[in-house]
Amino acid sequence: MTRVFRITVTYDGTDFAGWQVQPGERTVQGMLEASAERINGSPMRVMGSGRTDAGVHAEGQVARFETTRDLDEARVPHALNAYLPPDVVVTHAVRVDPGFHPIGDARSKHYRYSVRVGEFHDPLARRFALHSERAPNVQLMRYAAESLRGTHDFAPFEKVGSPRSSTIRTLTQLDVDPCGPYIYMHFVGTGFLYGMARNLAGTLMRVGGGVLAPEAISAGLKAGDRAIAGPCLPAHGLCLMNVDYEEVMR
Numbered sequence: 001m002t003r004v005f006r007i008t009v010t011y012d013g014t015d016f017a018g019w020q021v022q023p024g025e026r027t028v029q030g031m032l033e034a035s036a037e038r039i040n041g042s043p044m045r046v047m048g049s050g051r052t053d054a055g056v057h058a059e060g061q062v063a064r065f066e067t068t069r070d071l072d073e074a075r076v077p078h079a080l081n082a083y084l085p086p087d088v089v090v091t092h093a094v095r096v097d098p099g100f101h102p103i104g105d106a107r108s109k110h111y112r113y114s115v116r117v118g119e120f121h122d123p124l125a126r127r128f129a130l131h132s133e134r135a136p137n138v139q140l141m142r143y144a145a146e147s148l149r150g151t152h153d154f155a156p157f158e159k160v161g162s163p164r165s166s167t168i169r170t171l172t173q174l175d176v177d178p179c180g181p182y183i184y185m186h187f188v189g190t191g192f193l194y195g196m197a198r199n200l201a202g203t204l205m206r207v208g209g210g211v212l213a214p215e216a217i218s219a220g221l222k223a224g225d226r227a228i229a230g231p232c233l234p235a236h237g238l239c240l241m242n243v244d245y246e247e248v249m250r
Contacts, residue, residue, distance in 0.1 A: 002066050005076050006096045006245070009048075009061040011088035014127050014236065018054045019061070028052075028088055032063065035083035040067055049102040049243045050109070053195075055235030057128065060110075060242040064102045065093070102243075108172060109192060110242040113185040113201035113233065122181075129182065130237040136208025138178050141185075144207040144214035145174045148200065152221050156229040157203070159195030167193060176204065186241075195232050202231040 009032070017025035021033065029046060036044040049062040071079055076093035084090070114129035116122055121131040148171055155167035173188035185204060187197050206212040212228065220228030 002068055002098070003071065004096055004098050004100055005065045005067070005073065005093045006100060006102070007063050007065045007076065007080070007090050008092040009058060009063055009088065010091050011058050011061065012127065013052060013055050013057040015087060016054065018056070019048055019050075019052045028058075028061075029063075031084055031088055032065075032080065032090075035080045036065060036067070038083045039069060039071075039079050047102050049106050050192075050240075052238075052240055053235050056238045056240070057236075058240040061240050062102050062106070062243040062245070064100060105245055107244045107246060108188055108190050109240065109244075110173075111187045111192070111197040112239050112241050113187070113197065113237050114239070115183045115185075115205070115237065116181050117183065118181050127236055128239070130233055132205075134209065136183065136205055137210065138176055138183065138208065140210075140214055141176045141183075141204045141208040144204055144212075144217050145176055147214070147218040147221065149174050153224065154193055154196055154221075155224055156220060156226045157196045157199040158193035159199070159232065164193060169193060169196070174200075198232045198235070198238055199230045201237070202233045203229055205233065206230075 011028050016028050019028045021027050021030045029048060032046040033044060036046055044066060047064045052058060073093045073095055077090040080090045115132050116125050116129040117132050117135045119133060151168065151170040153167050154169045158167055169189055169191050171187060171189040173186060175186040177184045185201050187200060207214050216228055
């Protein structure tokens with residue numbers, strides 16, 4: 001009997017070429033599938049809730065893991081972690097219905113972009129936060145964030161060359177939170193376009209730096225003006241924090 005589990009995965013994306021399997025590249029999905037093959041004795045696909053780019057981290061990525069082994073929820077993380085490298089770890093597993101789909105069943109995703117402000121960069125934070133010598137104006141960033149919440153056509157914030165059938169997305173939460181030397185930008189939405197979170201973060205930093213007026217955001221969204229977006233900030237500041245699901249019955 002095949003058992004299906006929803007697993008939660010944490011990884012440091014620094015040394016990965018992203019989530020998705022790519023020939024000749026070190027990827028998170030590739031590592032998980034290699035571990036799953038060791039457990040099952042045959043190749044097994046491990047599908048994630050979505051792709052993360054090279055260098056992007058995850059605290060709460062979600063994936064589907066199948067096994068014919070007699071494993072319960074408590075043993076699944078230990079079994080997978082036994083064959084995983086130290087920069088990726090399975091932290092949780094729950095048995096779900098065989099019809100569970102990590103992409104189609106997801107209700108929302110939470111991304112966080114981290115910026116560390118200071119005269120000098122912090123070598124202990126350089127892998128996980130963008131360094132900024134100047135402190136941006138958080139109040140201006142929060143004002144601009146109000147225009148981005150809700151349902152909009154986010155085409156201006158999609159990476160060029162990555163067309164989707166629809167570019168309309170809903171941001172249910174967009175917060176700018178200072179905490180000591182850090183500024184955290186939280187993006188929660190029902191779905192994200194390719195590069196959207198990093199483009200939004202770059203746009204808010206432009207506003208905070210006085211380069212872009214907050215009022216320009218609303219007008220630019222309505223006009224589909226790509227000039228308001230970005231830059232697309234470096235990948236190392238972005239982390240997939242959580243993916244929410246409806247409860248899936250066994």
